[in-house]
Amino acid sequence: MEDLVFKRKIGWKVKSRDAVEKFSRGYLDFIGKCKTERQTVKFSEEILRRNGFLDVMDYDGSLPAKVYMKYQGKALIAMRLSDKLTSGMNLVAAHIDSPRIDLKPHPIVEDEGMALAKTHYYGGIKKYQWFNIPLSIVGVIVKEDGSSIEVNIGENEGDPVFVISDLLPHLDRKDAKVSEKFEAEKMNLVLGSIPVDEREKEAVKLNVLKILNEMYGVKEEDLVSADLTLVPSFQPREAGLDRSFVAAYGQDDRVCAYTALMALVDAKGGKNMGVIHFDREEIGSEGNTGAKSRFYMMFFREILKRQGFDDVEYYLDRALQKTCVISADVNAAVNPSYKDVHDLANAAKAGYGIVLTKYTGARGKAGASEARAELVARVRAVLNKKGVLWQVGTLGKVDVGGGGTVAKFLAEKGAEVIDLGPGLIGMHSPYELVSKVDLFESYEAYKALLEEM
Ligand code: MN
Ligand code: MN
16 A cells, blocks of 8 residues: 555665765866856866767767767767767757856946946846855956957966945845845946056056956956856855765756766766757757757757768658656745745755656646657656656746756657756755755756666
């Protein structure tokens, strides 16, 4: 009778502590180094090349093969091919952008003897969380001649950091809504306060420009053609007395990008399998590096052509019909202090394994592709067969929560798609928590699904 009831299992009671700890050490290194999509693509490409993956443009059509393509330095797809693409694929798709604060095109202004940088946030943030914490400036400045300068201030020992300050409590006694207290237009970064010389106007701003020029050889106009981003300077740490969590910035969704990539490298071959790292998910998958774009279809067409197919469009459809995509994205794990937003019977708990999300969307499942029952059954069978711990999740109570992932854009192409990823606590905050055992189970789940779907 007992087995009539579904019971979640506590990961720490079932899994090897050694295996979990070993995997999380590699992850801590990755998540500390990769705070932007560009850094993540670079890191992932290094791992792929070390493991024998070739640029798809160098692929001769033979089998088996390991190929990849990066796009605009901000997105990437990699595949292990053991058969013609028309036999179908098992794919895991994650996104590598995270909520953050970007600099405006003319960022530097001077006000009351201080140089400030103007910002515009990216993705869904609770603005107050980004005030009064150490921030690093990372990204690139591209000069007129096309040369690209990598900027990284705040990530290395001894670097200065940057702060968006708000008002002291002594002067902040009027009652106001949080959205009024923390306005986007007031999210200005302190850059400096030393004037360059005796001039009265903008002497501090000029000094800041002088320092930037000494560091990077750039002038103010060069900042117009830059992708400069503020990310939390915090390094990832183990969290909790029992060290059961990893605390880090940008785990939505680089926790899935990393576990998926490692799964692809470690999986036993046999099927066509691949991983996609998308950009721009946090703002709706727009742009030529997001999930709405064509770059990964270009990659598939390139493979088909090199495998000798003439009518690549027809055969691409054939391949996609036999393709299963795991949309690897995080879900919300219940924070015990705020559990009233969840339907606890259908909410993910930290430490109980990877979260299977049958549908996302909001208000009547709007915007959800929804995995059909047949697909959920196959996923469940594979995870159970391999002893991977899983649980179901939904993003909050009906008509309370909601959200989307890249799932629907891949489903539009004809593939079968389901969402699976670890639960995070404090998602979209500058310092998110993931259970180490859920991190490990995500890797185990993606590996099992790449091998067996
Ligand atoms: Mn996400
Ligand atoms: Mn997100």
